[in-house]
Amino acid sequence: MNTPVSPTDSLSPATAARLRVVLVGTQHPGNIGAAARALKTMGLARLVLVAPEDYPAEEAYRRAAGADDLLGDAPVVATLAEAVADCHLVLGCTARSRRVQLEEHAPRQAAALAVGRATAGGEVALVFGRERTGLSNEELQLCHAAVHIPANPEYSSLNLAAAVQVLAYEMRLALLEGATATTAEPVHPDETPASHAHVEGFFAQLGDTLDAIDFHKGRTPDSAMRKLRRLFAKADLTEQEVRLLRGILADAQRMARLAGQGGTGSLS
Ligand code: SAH
Numbered sequence: 240m241n242t243p244v245s246p247t248d249s250l251s252p253a254t255a256a257r258l259r260v261v262l263v264g265t266q267h268p269g270n271i272g273a274a275a276r277a278l279k280t281m282g283l284a285r286l287v288l289v290a291p292e293d294y295p296a297e298e299a300y301r302r303a304a305g306a307d308d309l310l311g312d313a314p315v316v317a318t319l320a321e322a323v324a325d326c327h328l329v330l331g332c333t334a335r336s337r338r339v340q341l342e343e344h345a346p347r348q349a350a351a352l353a354v355g356r357a358t359a360g361g362e363v364a365l366v367f368g369r370e371r372t373g374l375s376n377e378e379l380q381l382c383h384a385a386v387h388i389p390a391n392p393e394y395s396s397l398n399l400a401a402a403v404q405v406l407a408y409e410m411r412l413a414l415l416e417g418a419t420a421t422t423a424e425p426v427h428p429d430e431t432p433a434s435h436a437h438v439e440g441f442f443a444q445l446g447d448t449l450d451a452i453d454f455h456k457g458r459t460p461d462s463a464m465r466k467l468r469r470l471f472a473k474a475d476l477t478e479q480e481v482r483l484l485r486g487i488l489a490d491a492q493r494m495a496r497l498a499g500q501g502g503t504g505s506l507s
Contacts, residue, residue, distance in 0.1 A: 249415065250282045250411070250414045250415065251358070251414065251417075254354065254357045254358050254414060255282060255283055255284070255357075255414060256284070256285065257357035257360070257361065257362050257363055258283060258285065258353060258354070258357050258363050258365070258410060259285040259286070259287050259322075259326075259362070259363070259364050259365070260274065260278060260283070260285065260286050260287070260364075260365050260367065260403060260406075260407070261286075261287045261288075261289060261319065261322045261323065261364050261365065261366045261367065262274060262286070262287070262288055262289065262291070262367050262399070262403075263289040263290070263319055263322075263366060263367065263368055263369065263374060263378060264289060264290050264291070264292065264368070264369040265288065265291045265292065265294070265369065265370070265399065266292045266293070266369055266370045266371060267293075267298075267370060267399075268291070268293050268294050268295075268296035268297075268298045268299040268302075269298045269299065269301070269302045270302075270370065270398070270399045270400045271286075271288065271291060271294060271296075271299045271302075271303075271310070272298065272299040272300060272301060272302030272303035272304075272306075272310065273302045273303070273399075273400030273403075274286065274367075274399065274400045274403040275299075275303040275306040275307070275309045275310045275313070276302065276303050276304050276305075276306040276400075277400055277403045277404035277407050278306070278309060278403065278407050279305070279306035279309050280306075280404075280407075281404075281407035281408055281410065281411040282411055282414070283407055283410060283411070284309055284312070285312075285313075286309055286310070286312075286313040287313060287314055287316065287322045287364075288313050288314070288315045288316070289315075289316055289317070289318060289319050289321075289322050290315075290316075290317055290318070291315065294315065302400075319366065319378050319381055320381060320435075320436075320439060322364065322366075323364045323366070323381065323435045324434065324435055324436040324439075325362050325434050325435065325436065326361075326362045326363060326364045326434065326435045327356060327361035327362055327363065327432045327433075327434060327435070328352065328353060328356045328361055328362075328363045328364070328383055329363075329364045329366060329381060329382045329383050329435060330344070330349050330352070330353060330363075330364070330365050330366065330382060330383065330384055330385070330386050331366045331368075331374055331378065331379050331381075331382030331384075331385050331386065332365060332366060332367050332368070332374075332385075332386045332387075332388075332402055332406065333368070333373060333374060333379070333385050333386070333387055334368075334373055334387075334390075334395050334396040334397065334402075335373070335387075335395065335396075336387045336389075336392070336395070337387075340465055340466070340469060341379060341382060341383075341384055341385040341469065341472075342383075342384040342385070342469070342472075342473075343384065343385045343386070343387055344384055344385070344386050344387075345386075345387065345388075345389055346386060346388055346405055346406055346409040347409055347412075347413075349365075349384070349386040349406070349409070350406070350409035350410045350412065350413040351413050352384075353365065353410060353413070354410060354413040354414055358417075361432055362434075365386070365406055365410075366378070366382060367399055367402060367403060370398075370399055380464075380465065380468060381435070381439070383472040384472070386406065388402060388405050388406075427477055427479075430477035430478065430479045430480075431477060431478045431479070432475070432476075432477055432478070433476045433477055433478045433480070433481045434478075437476075437478060437481050438471065438476060438481060440481075440485070441471075441476075441481050441484055441485055441488075442464070442467075442468065442471075444485055444488045444489075444492075445464075445467065445484075445488060446460060446464060447492065448488045448491050448492050448495075449463070449464075451491070451492050451495040451496070452491060452495050
């Protein structure tokens with residue numbers, strides 16, 4: 240006989256509460272309802288909607304069945320950056336494998352990472368794209384890694400709510416196992432992990448600094464910035480490290496200004 244799977248109350252509510260699912264630009268309100276139902280069946284409760292096309296809508300509530308409480312609690316925000324500003328790990332789900340220069344995980348690996356990070360106190364987002372076009376490149380740039388369900392390569396695009404169900408199920412299994420990925424242990428226990436918004440502030444300043452020192456020399460900055468984003472995603476920055484890096488950038492910007500004015504300053 241199979242052992243019955245434990246009920247929801249065996250999940251750590253604090254850890255589960257740090258996992259959010261973000262739906263970006265959803266076109267069919269029925270998919271929003273079905274995603275809410277998918278989450279609730281797996282003991283997850285946090286849904287965030289980014290600029291849904293047709294919402295609130297009757298159809299969403301119909302498809303949510305008994306999960307309308309979760310829909311009612313779902314904040315609606317204008318941009319993905321806003322939805323993940325306080326997150327420490329952001330995973331973008333994509334129907335097309337290797338579409339982006341991001342590290343790519345299968346759902347099981349992604350769930351272990353997500354639950355590991357949430358267990359360590361971090362806020363985690365799993366991001367899903369539009370039915371027609373998925374996530375834009377700019378949106379994927381805001382993610383630390385991509386997640387791809389290894390479906391039939393010739394027909395790899397799942398229905399949005401079905402993809403949410405697969406990931407929610409894997410997260411539940413990881414939560415039931417009390418998964419602790421290697422990232423669960425902070426490398427610097429006395430430092431605070433940098434939030435997404437902190438790191439985005441750093442990237443904005445890094446972009447300005449590279450312009451100021453004429454790093455790109457006429458090339459478009461996109462490729463270098465993508466590689467730099469990937470590099471810093473691996474570094475798992477703390478707030479203190481972001482402050483240090485921004486201090487260095489501020490000095491580089493100051494020096495570039497002095498050089499531009501023909502001043503010698505401390506460049507001499
Ligand atoms: N036509 C779109 C597919 C969108 S499906 C495209 O080619 O990108 C809607 C969303 O469901 C996707 O953005 C993604 O977040 C999720 N999804 C669908 N199939 C998936 C898969 N095989 N792996 C991971 N996510 C998937």
